[in-house]
Amino acid sequence: MAQEQFTDVAVIALPLKTKFRGLRTRELVIFRGRERWAEFSPFVEYPDTEAKTWLQAALSWANEPLPKLERSAIRVNATLPAVGPEQVPQLLANFGRFGSVKIKVAEAGQDLAQDLVRIRCVREIYPEVKIRIDANGGYSVADAMRLAHALGDSELEYMEQPVATIGELVGLRGELSKAGLAIKIAADESIRKAEDPLLVAREGAADIAVLKVQPLGGIKRALEIAASSGLEIVVSSALESSIGLSQGLHLAGALPQLNYDCGLATAKLLVADVTDVPLMAHDGVMAIRELEPSAELVEKYRASGEREAWWKARLQRCLELLES
Ligand SMILES: [Mg+2]
Incomplete structure (x- = not known):
């Protein structure tokens, strides 16, 4: 994976207003590609074989041209x-x-x-x-x-x-x-x-x-x-x-x-x-x-070191699955 497809990776934990899907916090990764910022956020219980498809979506959004819009x-x-x-x-x-x-x-x-x-x-x-x-x-x-x-x-x-x-x-x-x-x-x-x-x-x-x-x-x-x-x-x-x-x-x-x-x-x-x-x-x-x-919000809602390490390891494993 060329480095420019995938920079400024940040792991974020956003609080929810009310419990949803059993969650109180939504954890996600954002990163910058050649074209735009993207999000990688498979729910934490999903196996890598499922999560890798979410990464495929994020990478294509970040790096590829977009289809024509039929409505605004x-x-x-x-x-x-x-x-x-x-x-x-x-x-x-x-x-x-x-x-x-x-x-x-x-x-x-x-x-x-x-x-x-x-x-x-x-x-x-x-x-x-x-x-x-x-x-x-x-x-x-x-x-x-x-x-x-x-x-x-x-x-x-x-x-x-x-x-x-x-x-x-x-x-x-x-x-x-x-x-x-x-x-x-x-x-x-x-x-x-x-x-x-x-x-x-x-x-x-x-x-x-x-x-x-x-x-x-x-x-x-x-x-x-x-x-x-x-x-x-x-x-x-x-x-x-x-x-x-x-x-x-x-x-x-x-x-x-x-x-x-x-x-x-x-x-x-x-x-x-x-x-x-x-x-x-x-x-x-x-x-x-x-x-x-917003750099300020990214800083404010950055996940704990432990969660960041977990997500980055998951990201890496999914990337390897996509490339293999
Ligand atoms: Mg549904």
């Missing part, structure tokens, strides 16, 4: 973690105006009744917004059907990864159709964690593909998957800093067609960012732009 701004959803109803008003007020909200459900240690309380609480405060849920594969087919029956099909824009496997997704779609419930299914983990991201489409397991640019290896690869899948597309973030989000925004901007709000307004979930002008939504819309980190 992206409509985005608000995101609500799996909190109790008492936290819902404040967390959502934080997003300002928005047309759709993704509600996290099926959190470990919680039950379906708590999910329904959270969803109904959102509906009461925001009668007009579109609601999509994300279970991260945490429901059984039976639970997903219970939720679908309890809410009815006019209430949900779609269910994101309600169940874990492609087989269960296919099964759930069959059950929904038998019950006469027209609820769309979006696949997330079944695409980004699969050896073959197109299997979901071939098996008829989803209506919508949630594409995340880092786990898919970069914008070019994600655009190829979008085209080959024939599915409708939602671009989502992986809880990145604004540096990582700018890459996701570019993917959303480069897609030939975009029918849904994207899940890129996640900088709101962070207490701090690496830039003074974070990529935030204004009235549910995000402008596409590139950005540079």
Whole structure:
């Protein structure tokens, strides 16, 4: 790897406003390439064989020319973690105006009744917004059907990864159709964690593909998957800093067609960012732009020496995997 593809490496630990994905702090690496700053931020539990694809995405963003944009701004959803109803008003007020909200459900240690309380609480405060849920594969087919029956099909824009496997997704779609419930299914983990991201489409397991640019290896690869899948597309973030989000925004901007709000307004979930002008939504819309980190913020949120050593070793191992 030529040195100029990869300079000014900094390991950052950004605090989160509320626990998300079981995390209170989001650790990530930023570095400067020939063209722009990039972020490498696979979640810490991911093995190197998975994390290396995230590095491939970061390296291509940092060093390659970008595809042509079809639009200059992206409509985005608000995101609500799996909190109790008492936290819902404040967390959502934080997003300002928005047309759709993704509600996290099926959190470990919680039950379906708590999910329904959270969803109904959102509906009461925001009668007009579109609601999509994300279970991260945490429901059984039976639970997903219970939720679908309890809410009815006019209430949900779609269910994101309600169940874990492609087989269960296919099964759930069959059950929904038998019950006469027209609820769309979006696949997330079944695409980004699969050896073959197109299997979901071939098996008829989803209506919508949630594409995340880092786990898919970069914008070019994600655009190829979008085209080959024939599915409708939602671009989502992986809880990145604004540096990582700018890459996701570019993917959303480069897609030939975009029918849904994207899940890129996640900088709101962070207490701090690496830039003074974070990529935030204004009235549910995000402008596409590139950005540079603030030296002051990088210093302020630099990870501990121990975490820095861990990330640099991981980066090195992933680099070797990519080069071998
Ligand atoms: Mg998801």
